[in-house]
Amino acid sequence: xxxxxxxxxxxxxxxxxxxxxxxxxxxxxxxxxxxxxxxxxxxxxxxxxxxxxxxxxxxxxxxxxxxxxxxxxxxxxxxxxxxxxxxxxxxxxxxxxxxxxxxxxxxxxxxxxxxxxxxxxxxxxxxxxxxxxxxxxxxxxxxxxxxxxxxxxxxxxxxxxxxxxxxxxxxxxxxxxxxxxxxxxxxxxxxxxxxxxxxxxxxxxxxxxxxxxxxxxxxxxxxxxxxxxxxxxxxxxxxxxxxxxxxxxxxxxxxxxxxxxxxxxxxxxxxxxxxxxxxxxxxxxxxxxxxxxxxxxxxxxxxxxxxxxxxxxxxxxxxxxxxxxxxxxxxxxxxxxxxxxxxxxxxxxxxxxxxxxxxxxxxxxxxxxxxxxxxxxxxxxxxxxxxxxxxxxxxxxxxxxxxxxxxxxxxxxxxxxxxxxxxxxxxxxxxxxxxxxxxxxxxxxxxxxxxxxxxxxxxxxxxxxxxxxxxxxxxxxxxxxxxxxxxxxxxxxxxxxxxxxxxxxxxxxxxxxxxxxxxxxxxxxxxxxxxxxxxxxxxxxxxxxxxxxxxxxxxxxxxxxxxxxxxxxxxxxxxxxxxxxxxxx
Amino acid sequence: xxxxxxxxxxxxxxxxxxxxxxxxxxxxxxxxxxxxxxxxxxxxxxxxxxxxxxxxxxxxxxxxxxxxxxxxxxxxxxxxxxxxxxxxxxxxxxxxxxxxxxxxxxxxxxxxxxxxxxxxxxxxxxxxxxxxxxxxxxxxxxxxxxxxxxxxxxxxxxxxxxxxxxxxxxxxxxxxxxxxxxxxxxxxxxxxxxxxxxxxxxxxxxxxxxxxxxxxxxxxxxxxxxxxxxxxxxxxxxxxxxxxxxxxxxxxxxxxxxxxxxxxxxxxxxxxxxxxxxxxxxxxxxxxxxxxxxxxxxxxxxxxxxxxxxxxxxxxxxxxxxxxxxxxxxxxxxxxxxxxxxxxx
Numbered sequence: 053x054x055x056x057x058x059x060x061x062x063x064x065x066x067x068x069x070x071x072x073x074x075x076x077x078x079x080x081x082x083x084x085x086x087x088x089x090x091x092x093x094x095x096x097x098x099x100x101x102x103x104x105x106x107x108x109x110x111x112x113x114x115x116x117x118x119x120x121x122x123x124x125x126x127x128x129x130x131x132x133x134x135x136x137x138x139x140x141x142x143x144x145x146x147x148x149x150x151x152x153x154x155x156x157x158x159x160x161x162x163x164x165x166x167x168x169x170x171x172x173x174x175x176x177x178x179x180x181x182x183x184x185x186x187x188x189x190x191x192x193x194x195x196x197x198x199x200x201x202x203x204x205x206x207x208x209x210x211x212x213x214x215x216x217x218x219x220x221x222x223x224x225x226x227x228x229x230x231x232x233x234x235x236x237x238x239x240x241x242x243x244x245x246x247x248x249x250x251x252x253x254x255x256x257x258x259x260x261x262x263x264x265x266x267x268x269x270x271x272x273x274x275x276x277x278x279x280x281x282x283x284x285x286x287x288x289x290x291x292x293x294x295x296x297x298x299x300x301x302x303x304x305x306x307x308x309x310x311x312x313x314x315x316x317x318x319x320x321x322x323x324x325x326x327x328x329x330x331x332x333x334x335x336x337x338x339x340x341x342x343x344x345x346x347x348x349x350x351x352x353x354x355x356x357x358x359x360x361x362x363x364x365x366x367x368x369x370x371x372x373x374x375x376x377x378x379x380x381x382x383x384x385x386x387x388x389x390x391x392x393x394x395x396x397x398x399x400x401x402x403x404x405x406x407x408x409x410x411x412x413x414x415x416x417x418x419x420x421x422x423x424x425x426x427x428x429x430x431x432x433x434x435x436x437x438x439x440x441x442x443x444x445x446x447x448x449x450x451x452x453x454x455x456x457x458x459x460x461x462x463x464x465x466x467x468x469x470x471x472x473x474x475x476x477x478x479x480x481x482x483x484x485x486x487x488x489x490x491x492x493x494x495x496x497x498x499x500x501x502x503x504x505x506x507x508x509x510x511x512x513x514x515x516x517x518x519x520x521x522x523x524x525x526x527x528x529x530x531x532x533x534x535x536x537x538x539x540x541x542x543x544x545x546x547x548x549x550x551x552x553x554x555x556x557x558x559x560x561x562x563x564x565x566x567x568x569x570x571x572x573x574x575x576x577x578x579x580x581x582x583x584x585x586x587x588x589x590x591x592x593x594x595x596x597x598x599x600x601x602x603x604x605x606x607x608x609x610x611x612x613x614x615x616x617x618x619x620x621x622x623x624x625x626x627x628x629x630x631x632x633x634x635x636x637x
Numbered sequence: 638x639x640x641x642x643x644x645x646x647x648x649x650x651x652x653x654x655x656x657x658x659x660x661x662x663x664x665x666x667x668x669x670x671x672x673x674x675x676x677x678x679x680x681x682x683x684x685x686x687x688x689x690x691x692x693x694x695x696x697x698x699x700x701x702x703x704x705x706x707x708x709x710x711x712x713x714x715x716x717x718x719x720x721x722x723x724x725x726x727x728x729x730x731x732x733x734x735x736x737x738x739x740x741x742x743x744x745x746x747x748x749x750x751x752x753x754x755x756x757x758x759x760x761x762x763x764x765x766x767x768x769x770x771x772x773x774x775x776x777x778x779x780x781x782x783x784x785x786x787x788x789x790x791x792x793x794x795x796x797x798x799x800x801x802x803x804x805x806x807x808x809x810x811x812x813x814x815x816x817x818x819x820x821x822x823x824x825x826x827x828x829x830x831x832x833x834x835x836x837x838x839x840x841x842x843x844x845x846x847x848x849x850x851x852x853x854x855x856x857x858x859x860x861x862x863x864x865x866x867x868x869x870x871x872x873x874x875x876x877x878x879x880x881x882x883x884x885x886x887x888x889x890x891x892x893x894x895x896x897x898x899x900x901x902x903x904x905x906x907x908x909x910x911x912x913x914x915x916x917x918x919x920x921x922x923x924x925x926x927x928x929x930x931x932x933x934x935x936x937x938x939x940x941x942x943x944x945x946x947x948x949x950x951x952x953x954x955x956x957x958x959x960x961x962x963x964x965x966x967x968x969x970x971x972x973x974x975x976x977x978x979x980x981x982x
Contacts, residue, residue: 215810220784225812261851367782399772558884558906559877571900576707578661583714586769587706590745593770597910598743598800 113182116152118144120177131183134167144181152181159186166190202345205233209349213356222360224264226318226328226353227254231262234346235330237303240318241269241278242326242357249274255304275300281317281327294331303331310334316346318354325357377403377433379605380440382410385418387486391581391608393589397428397550397601405432406548406605407440411447416486419447419456422546422607423479423501432603435475438467443481453481453497454533457523461499464524476524480504480546490540490613498532499523502552505570506536507543507577507584513570516544540613543581545573550604551588556595564595581610647678647686654691658712666715667722680727681759684752685840688716688723692748702941713748720748724755732761734786736847737813739767739776741792741801741821749819750791756840757789757847773804780811787814787847789837792821795828795931796914799869799921802832802859814853816846823927831922833859863923868963872917879959880909883952890951908935909952916956916966925969932973946977953977 108115114131116138118124124140124147131138137147144152151160151169159168166187172180209229217225223240230238236256241249249269254262274282277293293315298308313331317324328350330338338346382390396404408422421443425435442463443456450456457479468475480503482496496504498520506514520532538544547569554564572591576584585606592604650673657666673683695712698704704712738754740747747769754766765783767776780788788808792801798821808815818837822829829836835856837843846852884906887894897905912935919928936949957970 212812215812216781217812218781218784221812261854363781367778371782398774400774400778402775557903558880558910567899568903571903575705576710579707579711580661580663580714583710586745587710590770593743594907 113184116144116181116183117174118179118181125178131181134165134183134185135162152183159190198341202341202348205345206348206352209352213352216363217356217360219357219360219364220266222356223250223252223326224254224266226357227252228262228264229353230254230328230330230349232256234342234349236332237306238331239297239302239329240326240353241274241282241329243282243320243324244269244274253302277315278327278329281315282324284317284324286316293329297329297331302329306331306333312337314338314343314346316350318350318357320354320358321362325354325361328353374401374403374433377437379406379408382408382420382607383412383418385410385412385484385486386416387490387492387612388418388484389581389610389612391583391585391606391610393585393604393606395550395589395593395601395604397603401429401433403430403433403436404428404603405436406550406603407436408546408605408607409440409443411444413447413451413483415451417451418484419443419451419453419481420484420546420607420609421479421481422548422605423477423481423499424548424550424603424605425477426475428603435477439464439477439479451483453483453495454531457481457497457499457520457531458529461523461529462527465527468524476522478502478522480518484609487537490611491542492538492544492609492611494536494538494544494609496534496536498534499529502547502549502566504536505545505547505573506538507545507573509539509542509577511575511577513573515566515570538609538611540611541577543577543579543584543608543610545584545588546607547588548603548605550602551592551606554592554596554601554604556597556599560597560599564592568595581608584608584610647673647682651687651691654687655694658691658695658715659708661708661711661715663715663718666719670719670723671726674723674726680723681756681841683723684720684755688719689749689752689840692716700938700941716748717751720751720755724758727759729759729761731758731763733848734763735765735783736762736787736789737765737767737776737779737783737785738789739771739791740769741790741797741804742772743770743797743800744792744794744819744821745769746791746793746819749793750789753789753791753818753840753843757844760844760848762786762844762847773807776804777807777811780808780813785813786850787816787853789843789847790815790817791819792817793819795821795823795927796911796918797821798828798832798918798927802921805832805834814850816843816853818843828922828924828927830857831860831924833857861921861923863965864921866965868965869917869920872913872920872960872963872966875959876910876913876917879913879956880906882959883909883955886955887951891947908948911935912949912952912956916969919969920963920965923965925965925972928969929972929976933976936977940978950974950977 109128111128111130114134115126115128116124116131116135117126122143122145124138124142124144127138127140135147135149137149138144139147149162151162151167154171159166161167165185167183168186169181169183172182174180212225212229213222223242227238227240231254237253239251239253241251243249247270250266251269252264252266254264257263275293275296294311294313295308297303297313298306298311303311310333311331312334313329315327315329318326318328330346379392379394381392390410392408394406396402398404405425405428406423410418410420412418423439425432425439427435439460442460446456446459446463450459464477477499478501479499480496480501481499482494485493487493496516496518498518500520500522503518504516506516508514516534516536518532518534521529523529536544552564552566552569555561556564569588572587573584576587579587585608588606589604650669654666654669657669670683670687673687674680692713695704695709699706699709736757738750738757740750751766754764758764767779776788790801790804792798801817801821805815805817814835816835816837817829822836826836826838833856835846835853837846887905894905915928915931919925932949932953936946939948940946953970953974957967957974960966960970
């Protein structure tokens with residue numbers, strides 16, 4: 053389609069554009085349309101010259117011709133109708149039409165019509181005023197602009213409310229967005245829960261940001277129109293509503309005599325999720341288009357609030373379940389300083405397939421464990437929960453790590469076979485017993501997990517030779533067992549494969565590996581256990597460089613030394629050892 | 638930290654506190670802090686005029702190679718315990734809304750935001766401290782779950798700014814206003830201005846900003862039109878290739894590097910990567926000074942560890958050659974090379 057095609061297929065009457073540019077083209081288009089649409093009728097065409105005055109009378113523009121002295125010499129019928137005060141033979145200035153002076157620019161309003169006028173000089177110092185009535189096109193352009201503003205407003209609303217929000221945030225955002233486009237004061241009342249209706253209100257202030265406040269209405273305080281709105285009805289006669297709302301102090305800065313208000317329900321899942329009251333000065337009445345806009349806004353606001361409430365309800369359930377599946381921090385124990393780090397693979401979820409924990413034994417020792425179950429995400433987390441509950445019960449019956457691990461294996465086999473899950477786990481399970489000198493004796497059993505590391509006082513890092521088979525697979529697994537003595541200040545570190553199998557490096561595909569872990573820990577013998585666990589997490593995450601990763605779990609046990617009280621208020625390094633180490637270094 | 642100058646008693650306590658950190662003596666450090674509280678010193682002063690400057694000094698000692706990473710971690714851990722003890726000792730009644738404080742993803746300097754969190758708590762806010770390196774997804778799901786009045790995000794390293802920006806946007810989409818702090822945004826917060834987010838230079842100003850919702854929401858919009866030139870994503874795509882070729886050239890021109898142990902090689906690769914990351918961040922906020930400041934800092938660190946300037950000059954030169962078609966990155970590299978000691982400015 054070319055430009056001339058467009059011109060031919062009726063661009064309206066071209067009145068949206070300025071007359072000076074469109075008039076000639078519309079004229080020529082008209083001519084062509086006549087010539088192409090109709091065959092030439094009269095063979096004597098072009099014989100008599102047209103009577104130009106007769107032609108000109110039918111212009112949409114009115115003509116006022118003035119002589120050199122500014123006296124009106126001719127007024128076309130259209131001009132007579134638009135400007136009745138302009139009379140032939142009188143000076144144009146005496147008619148007192150504001151738009152008809154040489155310095156006037158653009159349009160003007162005259163007798164309730166929007167007019168434009170342009171002055172064209174003619175021969176003999178005469179001039180002609182072309183006057184056009186553009187009321188319709190201006191109002192059409194205004195309507196178009198208003199429609200554009202409405203679409204832009206709804207686009208912003210959709211953008212701001214499109215993300216799931218906290219319900220209170222969503223409610224505040226709804227009233228904040230309604231001001232000033234829809235209202236000077238906007239009040240949102242949510243459907244009551246247990247007889248209490250929460251409300252949010254935004255009112256226009258001098259600067260850009262509206263002021264937002266909120267509160268609670270109890271039972272019977274709801275005005276009838278609001279209560280009706282909550283049943284889904286949109287009240288029509290709302291004059292008394294304004295009075296009621298003003299009397300109740302709902303509309304600060306607006307007096308009832310000069311205020312208009314509307315109430316629209318916000319659609320919810322079945323019944324409305326709430327009701328929106330919009331109010332502004334009567335100088336801007338809510339016409340049909342405005343009410344349509346308020347309704348469109350209400351639809352989006354209702355969807356956002358419904359999503360937010362749904363999300364909150366589900367998040368509450370998820371949170372409660374997650375909390376029960378999160379690793380529990382080790383319990384304080386004599387002579388042990390614990391350190392932990394935990395970073396699940398899915399950051400939005402706080403749980404995963406790694407687990408750790410400890411239980412206190414009646415003889416003063418502690419059972420501790422760290423492991424990893426097959427699978428990822430929620431299902432894996434649920435399995436860790438079963439496993440931890442098993443251990444919680446079984447450690448009361450058996451405190452020898454290898455025998456405890458076999459019991460755990462039997463219990464897991466039974467549950468997994470019953471559920472047909474085929475799940476298994478790797479685990480290191482140990483018992484720590486404090487010694488008189490402040491050291492610890494660790495007896496550990498291995499269930500196919502990565503062997504623990506020990507940080508010696510010398511700064512060296514040893515790998516504990518601990519082997520064994522996965523648990524939850526066969527009925528009589530081979531379980532490794534080892535005993536390690538920690539001198540005061542020495543640390544044993546258990547970790548999951550999320551550490552050593554972290555992929556990073558130059559290309560993001562190199563495994564972190566056990567050697568790098570040992571390097572990162574070498575020389576860290578003075579670190580308190582929590583700092584050490586965090587260091588492992590940190591070097592792993594630095595290696596990952598924001599890449600995806602498996603669940604990461606770290607459990608560190610440090611022999612707290614003599615007089616160590618365990619837990620938070622612990623000498624991180626016993627004074628005696630510390631001094632000699634410092635001089636060595 | 639001017640208040641420390643005005644109070645000699647705290648000055649004395651300060652040197653004692655540093656000694657306790659050096660001795661890794663958690664008891665003594667905690668007792669000293671609690672003793673100050675009992676003597677009537679305001680908790681906020683203990684946090685900001687004792688713990689905070691001591692932590693800055695710890696960082697300096699690491700930078701000067703006087704302290705090992707292990708010592709720095711131990712001292713930081715003790716300061717965290719002291720903050721916890723001070724916080725447990727003073728229990729202000731919460732009067733304000735909820736404020737969430739977190740470190741950006743990948744950011745492990747948790748003590749400064751922890752101090753901000755405690756100062757906010759002392760001023761009556763209900764504070765949730767999410768800790769070090771908080772993934773954006775975790776933060777956002779927290780914000781969906783709990784209605785927060787504001788989020789305070791900390792970033793200590795400018796190379797994290799592009800991630801910081803993503804995180805800020807994620808909070809904004811949850812309609813929660815954000816205030817940021819930390820040296821990662823520049824000493825004067827100029828990169829926060831670039832990203833269009835409110836910035837606070839210290840804990841008291843953060844508290845004032847959070848109390849003023851209008852100021853919090855009134856940050857001027859981000860000025861990131863320069864990102865249209867695609868330099869930043871192209872640089873990221875070429876990261877691995879740049880490091881590889883820089884390493885190859887280093888091995889060719891400095892024979893000693895061929896004998897590096899695995900750990901030394903990792904450290905070199907990590908340094909080469911940091912140079913690219915800081916360069917990318919400088920391109921992201923369109924400010925070469927981000928890169929030149931980093932080059933100065935890195936050369937200081939390496940010099941204190943006996944590494945010659947050439948170890949930085951060479952990769953800078955190499956990157957400049959490889960990135961000839963990246964006008965903004967090339968300019969930052971040229972300015973960076975010029976700031977190295979012994980180079981014409």
